[in-house]
Amino acid sequence: MPPADPTAVPGRLLLAATPIGDVEDASPRLRRLLESADVVAAEDTRRLHRLCAALGVQPTGRVLSCHDHNEADRAPQLAGEVAAGRTVLLVTDAGMPSVSDPGYRVVRACIDAGAPVTVVPGPSAALAALAVSGLPSARFAVEGFPPRRPGARARALAELAGDPRTLVFFESPHRVGATLAAMAEAFGADRPAAVCRELTKTYEEVVRDDLGALARWAAEGEVRGEICLVVAGAPARTADPEELLEEVLALTGQGVRLKDAVKQVASSAGADSRGLYDLASRHRAG
Template sequence: MGRMLSPGVLTLAATPIGNPLDASVRLLRALEQADLIAAEDTRRLHRLAAALEVTLGGKVLSHHEHNEEHRTEQLLTALAEGRRVLIVTDAGMPVVSDPGYRAVRAAAAAGYPVTVIPGPSAVLTALAASGIAPDRFTFEGFPPRRDGKRHAAFEPLRHEPRTMVFFESPRRTAATLAAMAEVFGPERESAVARELTKTYEEVRRGTLAELVAWAEAGEVLGEVVIVVAGAEPVAADPEALLEQVLARAAAGERMKDAAKAVAAGAEGVSARELYDAALARR
């Protein structure tokens, strides 16, 4: 097939999120051809290579949140030397809730090409399996770990009209679902997908109240993705909407952003109208 990686190019490659058979042919070739592989967990990379019966072609470096800044400098040096540099994470796409963002920014700023080998995605897999409207969605990553901060993070999303996708630790899933039920309402349609593409894959669908009961009834195991339906549009009450915009602005949000977010969850009013009214009220 010839070489697929190019010298002096930073390549990001998606790895399987569970089932090794989901590895693409391009990923196999990239692992064989790279001069330098930056891996979130080197042991997991070696296990993946063994499962795929692939011989890693170059030097392997650890590349995680605690050493990302230092490793980025090393990756740029390797690119300057014309080496084939590959970034992989434990599962899924680098950069998405995983290391790689700093390297991409630095490489692009320095003028080095950046390319991506697409592949498995926990976000899209869970969204597709959830049965919840996928036409417009937003990825929210991991919610804060502490209860107060978790609730505060969900509050601006109360009226988000798009489907929302979250990552979560299994040990915090019950608490996160409970916080979602409080903020978004217990009847909001939702789904919990765990162990995607693995032997014990499971997708639980129901209201947030039903999923809270399920999560609290037993131990949640495996890597978890939570999908929550967007808010239904509500009839516009201009005065109430204006109060929401002012409250969000008082909490530190930019007025324009607050007006846009509130208008997104309402019918019959534009973000511009709310913004102008909020400025006048101030």
């Protein structure tokens, strides 16, 4: 006899990943839960019904909408359903709920109510793009959609320019050219990156180059489809002790403790904190 499926226990919120393109990526577990859950909360109920039709399944529970505009109101209702012993399946249009999609408020409401929350893993556009980008994946951050307005976008990217982690962004097709140009400006035109388009779909395409070349590529023609941008992290700095000392002294001049200032500067530069601390201490003493 196979082991009992813990997700079959009533009174749980189930966060379920749905296909990001190819419907065959839906797991047998997702198919079963779509049919058996007491409540299915979907970002777009019409898309949910299209997915179910493609999978040949029919939800038997109530189908409710849960999207960006009603999640705050829907969250306590869904938490109440779970607390009452019902199985609530939460899905979004594609990928994993809560990852640049609705879901966080529902999860938080259930946790605050002491209601069980678990996950039905599956497709993720961010992880799929990271995997095929060819860029380092040991440390990464999913930044979601950059700000739409040029000024806000430039400021947000400037804050990320020194981040050593590989960065994953989502972007709409009609803004991707402007965003790549802004990234080339903020991160440097020679920063390696990849444009991942229509992943798992018929016209899947991954274009790998530096940001300057990718910005020119996007400007040459119309870029269509669902897009992820993956950008390499900032290269390690060559630590100049004198420059680092100036940064430490500037921070201590603003009231930051010497130990904390050294830790912050050394971490950012990938430098030896003990050596920098000794250098700063000698400077202050002499």
